[in-house]
Amino acid sequence: MMEVVEVGKAGREAQNCSYTLHSPNGTIESPGYPYGYPNYANCTWVIVAAEHNRIQLVFQGFALEEDFDILSVYDGPPSPGNLRTRLTGFQLPSPVVSTGSRLTLWLLSDYAVSGQGFKAVYEALPSYTCGNPGQLLNGHQQGSTFNIGDKIRYSCSPGYVLEGHTTLSCLATSAGTAAWDFPLPYCRADDGCGGTLRGQSGVITTPNYPTEYNNNADCTWTVLAEPGDTIALVFSDFQLEDDYDLLEVSGTDGSSQW
Secondary structure (H helix, E strand, O other): OEEEEOOOOOHHHHHEEEEEEOOOEEEEEOOOOOOOOOOOOEEEEEEEOOOOEEEEEEEEEEEEOOOOOEEEEEOOOOOHHHEEEEEOEOOOOOOEEOOOOEEEEEEEOOOOOOOOEEEEEEEEEEOOEOOOOOOOOOEEEEOOOOEOOOEEEEEEOOOEEEEOOOEEEEEEOOOOOEEEOOOOOEEEEOOOOOEEEOOOOOOOOOOOOOOOOOOOOOOOEEEOOOOOOOOOOOOOOOOOOOOOOOOEEEEOOEEEEO
16 A cells, blocks of 8 residues: 655644654655745654565655755654754755664755755665665666665766766675665766775865866765774865855765855
8 A cells, every 4th residue: 555645735734744654655745745845844754664674765856945954864763873864955865775664754944945845755675675776867777676685787877987886786784684785876077076085184176276177067076984984174275156166065964065
C-alpha cells in the first residue's frame, strides 16, 4: 500500500505538522507542494520500518530557500548525534539510506520567501542491501541492483572529469547490514580547476591566482584526511564578486558560504 502524506497550505494551522509513517513505502510532500510551503513551517515526518529493515529515501523534487529554509534528515530519532544531512537550495539531493529501521525528516522555514518545497518517496529495504547510491549530475550510472556483492560503475559526460572512485561495491558490515565501500563520486567541469587533495598540508588557489579567475568557473576541491583527523582551512587572501560569486565550504557539520 502506498501512503501519501500532504498538508494543505491553509493559514497558520498548516505551519506545524507531525507524522509517523508505518507503511513499507510511500510519498512525503512538504506542505502545499508544489505551490510553496508556508512561512514558519515546522514539520516532522518519522518513518518507522519493520525490525532489521532499513529505509531508502529518494527525492523527486527539491526547492527550498537557500540557507534559510532547511530540511534536516536524521538517521533515527531527531537528536544532534543522528543528523545525517542538512538540505537547502535547489539541487536534487542524493538518496539517503538509513542504518536502522527509523528515519526522521524535519522541515523548518523562516518568516519570508519559500520555494516549491520537496517531494520524496521512501521504501523499506532488507538489511542486506546498500540501497541506491544515486545518479551523478553530468554523469552516468551502470548497474541497477544494490545488494551485497553488487557493483556500480560511474562515468562522466564529455567535458567533465570524475572525482572519486569509479566503482562502488556493496559490502557486508560488522553490524550485520551493508554499505558502499566508497562515497559517491562527482563530475566536475574539465576546466583545469578543482581536484582531490591529500597529505598533511597544502595550498588551494582559484584559477589564475593572483590574477582574476574565469567567468562561469565551477571548481570543487575535496580535502581528504585520515579517519579521526580534523581539517583546518586558513584563508590568507579572499576577494570574490559580492552576491554573485560564492565559495561554499562543506563538511560533517553542514555548509557555509562566503
